[in-house]
Amino acid sequence: MGDRPLRADARRNREKVVRAAREAFAASGYGVPLDEIAALAGVGPGTVYRHFPSKEALFEAVVAARIRDLADDARRRADGADPGEAFFGFLGRLAGEAAAKRDMPDAIEVAGALRQDIFEALDLLLRHAQRAGAVRGDITAPDLIVLLKGLILSVQDTPQGPAGEAQRERLLAVLADGLRSPGATG
Amino acid sequence: MGDRPLRADARRNREKVVRAAREAFAASGYGVPLDEIAALAGVGPGTVYRHFPSKEALFEAVVAARIRDLADDARRRADGADPGEAFFGFLGRLAGEAAAKRDMPDAIEVAGALRQDIFEALDLLLRHAQRAGAVRGDITAPDLIVLLKGLILSVQDTPQGPAGEAQRERLLAVLADGLRSPGATG
DNA sequence: AACTATACGGAACGATCGCCCCGGTTAGCA
DNA sequence: TGCTAACCGGGGCGATCGTTCCGTATAGTT
Secondary structure (H helix, E strand, C coil): CCCCCCCHHHHHHHHHHHHHHHHHHHHHCCCCCHHHHHHHHCCCHHHHHHHCCCHHHHHHHHHHHHHHHHHHHHHHHHCCCCHHHHHHHHHHHHHHHHHHCCCHHHHHHCCCHHHHHHHHHHHHHHHHHHHCCCECCCCCHHHHHHHHHHHHHHHHCCCCCCCCHHHHHHHHHHHHHHHECCCCCC | CCCCCCCHHHHHHHHHHHHHHHHHHHHHCCCCCHHHHHHHHCCCHHHHHHHCCCHHHHHHHHHHHHHHHHHHHHHHHHCCCCHHHHHHHHHHHHHHHHHHCCCHHHHHHCCCHHHHHHHHHHHHHHHHHHHCCCECCCCCHHHHHHHHHHHHHHHHCCCCCCCCHHHHHHHHHHHHHHHECCCCCC
């Protein structure tokens, strides 16, 4: 495609929009009005639409990097020496991230290539941990995804705002113990 | 207050509205347009507002009974002989109900006296099970509520619609095992 | 049957939000 | 410095949705 290089001000504005979107989505989830993002970026709504065809496209652009990071991390851990620790370590990271970023639940729903990517990475991580006997054998990757989504939502939708660190620790412990193979040591 | 008895047609319509709301909320969650509920009931939107001051009030009216039932069930089980079975049996019922009713997540958020009611019932159920050594001692009633909400959301927000019975069984097993005291028999 | 309080339906209002259009501005270049 | 293509801002459109208003219909009574 003929992507001519952007004019300097256009490039600057695009960057400002992405940065504002990252902040706004993380703070309030996908639901933030686009006008608010534009205002935070210090541009008009029209400018946002010059750079992204829709609000959803902007969200995907912002979230794609995070998802890719997550998947990469999962793959990296999966290659490590201790599959069990790799698995539960990843769970911990996910819980921590979810507590800080309010857009994680929506991020999981983002369709496209990312979906396949994260699925395969989780599948790998899970299988390794199961083969090593660290995780119960009866659950599947879709099960895991659903459980993680539940964990993410739990961690941030507490009646008094996001869960404190101590509570998050306990919730994570419950899920982790439930996923462990019966008889395996923690 | 001077609640004069309703006119016959008014009473009929109120009933139709409540029935339609029950169906619509269960099928699509709190998000269903009120006009849709009215259409399903075969009345105009104005009629709905004659009987309920707001959409939220209608939702509360519909959901209150279900919450009360749940709390009653929890209390009844808590008095039984086997606190462990009482606890885990309740979990199973909740999972089953959540799979069928799409408005469960919103229902949990309903404020007012019901909130206190269900909280106390769950607290009772949990404490008994903990005292009997069936459930790990480190979690609290707020933890449990958050976990249940996660379970409810997990059970119904699977990418391919509500979870199948087999998957629901597995998810429930993971949560239940995570909640069990270390070393307690299933 | 006539009368009136009560209730009904649905058009319309106001707010919200995603998205587009266009008159004005500016960057980049000669 | 002047020209033009690229870009910007923000007002505005159209859709959705909760809610209200009011002219009409009807239940209940005398």
